[in-house]
Amino acid sequence: xxxxxxxxxxxxxxxxxxxxxxxxxxxxxxxxxxxxxxxxxxxxxxxxxxxxxxxxxxxxxxxxxxxxxxxxxxxxxxxxxxxxxxxxxxxxxxxxxxxxxxxxxxxxxxxxxxxxxxxxxxxxxxxxxxxxxxxxxxxxxxxxxxxxxxxxxxxxxxxxxxxxxxxxxxxxxxxxxxxxxxxxxxxxxxxxxxxxxxxxxxxxxxxxxxxxxxxxxxxxxxxxxxxxxxxxxxxxxxxxxxxxxxxxxxxxxxxxxxxxxxxxxxxxxxxxxxxxxxxxxxxxxxxxxxxxxxxxxxxxxxxxxxxxxxxxxxxxxxxxxxxxxxxxxxxxxxxxxxxxxxx
Numbered sequence: 581x582x583x584x585x586x587x588x589x590x591x592x593x594x595x596x597x598x599x600x601x602x603x604x605x606x607x608x609x610x611x612x613x614x615x616x617x618x619x620x621x622x623x624x625x626x627x628x629x630x631x632x633x634x635x636x637x638x639x640x641x642x643x644x645x646x647x648x649x650x651x652x653x654x655x656x657x658x659x660x661x662x663x664x665x666x667x668x669x670x671x672x673x674x675x676x677x678x679x680x681x682x683x684x685x686x687x688x689x690x691x692x693x694x695x696x697x698x699x700x701x702x703x704x705x706x707x708x709x710x711x712x713x714x715x716x717x718x719x720x721x722x723x724x725x726x727x728x729x730x731x732x733x734x735x736x737x738x739x740x741x742x743x744x745x746x747x748x749x750x751x752x753x754x755x756x757x758x759x760x761x762x763x764x765x766x767x768x769x770x771x772x773x774x775x776x777x778x779x780x781x782x783x784x785x786x787x788x789x790x791x792x793x794x795x796x797x798x799x800x801x802x803x804x805x806x807x808x809x810x811x812x813x814x815x816x817x818x819x820x821x822x823x824x825x826x827x828x829x830x831x832x833x834x835x836x837x838x839x840x841x842x843x844x845x846x847x848x849x850x851x852x853x854x855x856x857x858x859x860x861x862x863x864x865x866x867x868x869x870x871x872x873x874x875x876x877x878x879x880x881x882x883x884x885x886x887x888x889x890x891x892x893x894x895x896x897x898x899x900x901x902x903x904x905x906x907x908x909x910x911x912x913x914x915x916x917x918x919x920x921x922x923x
Contacts, residue, residue: 645749646659655774656777661697664697670755671691694765697772701769704772709729711894712787712792713792714899717877719876719912722904723804742770745790767791800879810825810866826848830844831843842860844857854871856870
């Protein structure tokens with residue numbers, strides 16, 4: 581019994597010691613807060629500082645960075661073409677001006693600008709994007725293809741893609757920080773350099789993986805939305821020998837308040853086409869017409885998203901999609917098998 585009592589007393593005292601040892605301890609030292617406040621005060625006193633040039637750092641090794649860029653993207657760029665694709669004309673002019681200031685009357689630089697690569701890459705990228713969109717979205721009209729093409733080749737989107745693949749620190753340009761126009765044109769130069777290093781099919785895969793794949797996270801109907809959708813829908817129905825779309829009010833809520841909601845459904849030949857909501861009957865009718873068009877063009881959110889596993893060869897004959905003025909489901913049924921046979 582005495583041994584049992586001693587055991588219980590020892591356990592109670594051990595638990596009390598553990599509680600006392602872990603209570604009232606600070607994990608942050610007293611000097612941390614004053615130090616951070618002082619660093620913050622000094623930073624505010626200095627004001628906004630310019631972005632540092634990465635190539636001015638002591639450990640910068642351009643050859644190693646170019647090699648790492650090539651391997652990071654798992655591509656096969658030739659070293660001289662990769663170096664040329666990052667070299668802009670403004671950088672060459674700046675280097676020539678430095679040599680003139682040093683007394684060299686006729687500067688000689690063994691550097692090539694990427695002007696030619698930019699023009700060639702712009703054409704290749706444009707053709708790849710159009711061909712890919714036409715094969716991925718065979719039911720979409722040609723106006724939709726052009727709108728998506730213009731979105732992908734916009735300066736903001738190209739600059740975003742170029743920055744994300746790591747070109748910002750490798751670009752040789754007189755400007756700093758690098759402008760978005762320079763980032764966008766650098767992407768074109770990379771496409772041309774990859775085409776010359778490998779072939780146009782491989783360059784098409786590069787454009788698909790880094791540029792066209794951005795559409796997978798986008799709602800295509802936000803990028804392209806036609807005007808006068810009800811007129812377009814009725815013209816398509818007329819070409820298919822069907823009656824014009826008949827709007828029907830199938831539901832409404834809070835009609836006498838500021839938060840009124842109307843539900844309009846469209847029918848043709850007693851067949852349901854689409855449905856739309858809006859704060860007024862006209863708005864709901866327009867939304868319903870847009871929904872009907874997007875159902876025909878296979879652009880709804882419930883449809884299969886754009887494919888990102890196709891290979892495009894721009895050397896082959898290109899088949900354009902039907903424009904809105906000629907769009908008809910019967911012609912699309914003939915058009916789609918032709919595209920699938922070429923895929």
